[in-house]
Amino acid sequence: MLETVRGPRQLMVGEGVAENIPRVVAECGLRVLIVTDRVLLGQPRVAELIAAVQDNVAAVGVFADATPDVPLTDVDLAVSAAADVDADVLLAIGGGTVIDLAKIVGVIRRYGGTPRDYYGESKVPGPTMPLVAVPTTSGTGSELTPVSVLTDPERELKVGVSSVHIVPDFAIVDPELTYTCPATVTAHSGIDAFCHAVESYTSAPRAHEPRDLVEQVFLGRNPITDHYSLQAAERIARSLRRAVRDGGDAQARADMSYGSVLAGLAFSHAGNGAPHALQYPIGAATHTPHGLGVGLLLPYALIAARAAIEDRLAVLAGVCGLDVSGASESEAASEFLDWLVGLLADIGIPATLGDIGVDRADLPRFAEMASGVTRLIQNHPGPTDTVALTAILEAAWAGDTSAR
Ligand SMILES: NC(=O)c1ccc[n+]([C@@H]2O[C@H](COP(=O)([O-])OP(=O)(O)OC[C@H]3O[C@@H](n4cnc5c(N)ncnc54)[C@H](O)[C@@H]3O)[C@@H](O)[C@H]2O)c1
Numbered sequence: 486m487l488e489t490v491r492g493p494r495q496l497m498v499g500e501g502v503a504e505n506i507p508r509v510v511a512e513c514g515l516r517v518l519i520v521t522d523r524v525l526l527g528q529p530r531v532a533e534l535i536a537a538v539q540d541n542v543a544a545v546g547v548f549a550d551a552t553p554d555v556p557l558t559d560v561d562l563a564v565s566a567a568a569d570v571d572a573d574v575l576l577a578i579g580g581g582t583v584i585d586l587a588k589i590v591g592v593i594r595r596y597g598g599t600p601r602d603y604y605g606e607s608k609v610p611g612p613t614m615p616l617v618a619v620p621t622t623s624g625t626g627s628e629l630t631p632v633s634v635l636t637d638p639e640r641e642l643k644v645g646v647s648s649v650h651i652v653p654d655f656a657i658v659d660p661e662l663t664y665t666c667p668a669t670v671t672a673h674s675g676i677d678a679f680c681h682a683v684e685s686y687t688s689a690p691r692a693h694e695p696r697d698l699v700e701q702v703f704l705g706r707n708p709i710t711d712h713y714s715l716q717a718a719e720r721i722a723r724s725l726r727r728a729v730r731d732g733g734d735a736q737a738r739a740d741m742s743y744g745s746v747l748a749g750l751a752f753s754h755a756g757n758g759a760p761h762a763l764q765y766p767i768g769a770a771t772h773t774p775h776g777l778g779v780g781l782l783l784p785y786a787l788i789a790a791r792a793a794i795e796d797r798l799a800v801l802a803g804v805c806g807l808d809v810s811g812a813s814e815s816e817a818a819s820e821f822l823d824w825l826v827g828l829l830a831d832i833g834i835p836a837t838l839g840d841i842g843v844d845r846a847d848l849p850r851f852a853e854m855a856s857g858v859t860r861l862i863q864n865h866p867g868p869t870d871t872v873a874l875t876a877i878l879e880a881a882w883a884g885d886t887s888a889r
């Protein structure tokens with residue numbers, strides 16, 4: 486068995502840790518580019534943190550024009566902003582979009598070229614600019630993952646830059662920064678984190694050669710990722726509904742922060758699966774948020790692979806707080822799938838692809854496109870030919886969960 490563990494130099498999680506941002510940033514460099522967006526810039530706590538950073542360093546530039554899903558035009562603008570301030574450290578304060586943008590800015594500023602030079606796995610030549618990542622959603626885990634997801638107008642699907650070198654140097658995860666997330670953002674980012682936990686936990690294990698640990702980023706599940714996945718699923722299962730219902734519920738927000746961190750650690754190594762691969766074409770066609778798409782698809786992908794993962798679905802039932810004492814493995818798996826469908830409905834995730842405007846005639850083409858996203862699709866524990874992937878999409882289009 487070969488194992489590897491990657492992560493930031495320091496990860497801090499908990500109420501109040503944001504007060505460490507100015508000191509950590511100043512220790513990394515004296516000329517800072519802060520990457521954020523307009524919504525966050527308008528928030529008093531974020532403005533306060535930016536002012537405190539300004540007091541601690543020689544020069545600060547602010548790029549606050551990040552727009553959802555990291556279009557390449559944003560990368561050009563943010564790279565220019567970094568050059569204007571001659572930045573030697575990056576501070577990202579925002580959701581997955583903002584942190585993913587900062588990651589690619591760090592690569593381009595150090596190595597030049599364009600994002601296209603780095604698409605795929607392990608194409609970043611070495612360490613990039615120091616990056617301090619501060620998430621304001623509980624979802625993507627981008628503050629500690631080795632991937633940046635971008636939108637290239639010349640490609641129909643989103644693209645990923647994956648490399649151990651883009652794991653942020655510091656991840657400062659303060660649940661208080663998520664209190665202002667509206668219910669929809671809480672629901673979409675929170676179910677994204679739950680998908681990371683479950684897709685990692687149910688991903689296909691793979692045999693490896695020693696060189697794979699540096700040549701490949703996503704390696705399939707192992708006992709360490711299983712531990713992270715289950716810890717994450719437990720926290721998110723007990724707190725996502727509450728966080729969506731009451732954004733000021735401190736305990737639920739703390740659970741979601743911690744849960745999204747643990748889920749990020751799981752998928753940083755194991756990798757995500759079919760819901761993430763299938764969301765790429767669905768998101769591109771419908772312009773719906775990442776989390777909404779992966780959440781919608783999760784039960785259908787799990788049901789399609791049920792025979793291979795029933796034991797794992799049964800474990801998830803217990804971890805998610807269901808009383809499955811005395812139930813058979815198959816019964817417990819069904820209980821988990823029932824509960825998942827109920828959770829999705831409660832937090833406002835549409836039940837079918839039809840509901841979000843997907844045209845049924847496009848499904849085979851979407852399956853074909855998703856089958857090309859090897860880094861994700863290879864983790865799916867069921868069949869991954871286009872016929873099988875089309876069947877998952879057909880079930881999701883019609884809302885057919887009868888095999889649960
Ligand atoms: N790098 C990774 O490991 C990884 C993993 C999964 C997803 N992603 C990517 O991350 C992106 C999604 O990130 P996300 O779900 O965090 O959403 P996001 O960053 O796109 O933000 C969504 C919206 O929420 C707002 N928002 C964020 N924090 C807020 C707060 N505290 N208060 C009020 N509003 C707030 C933002 O302004 C934005 O309008 C997608 O592009 C997805 O592909 C990356």
Ligand SMILES: [Fe+2]
Pocket residue numbers: 625677678681761775779
């Ligand atoms: Fe995700």
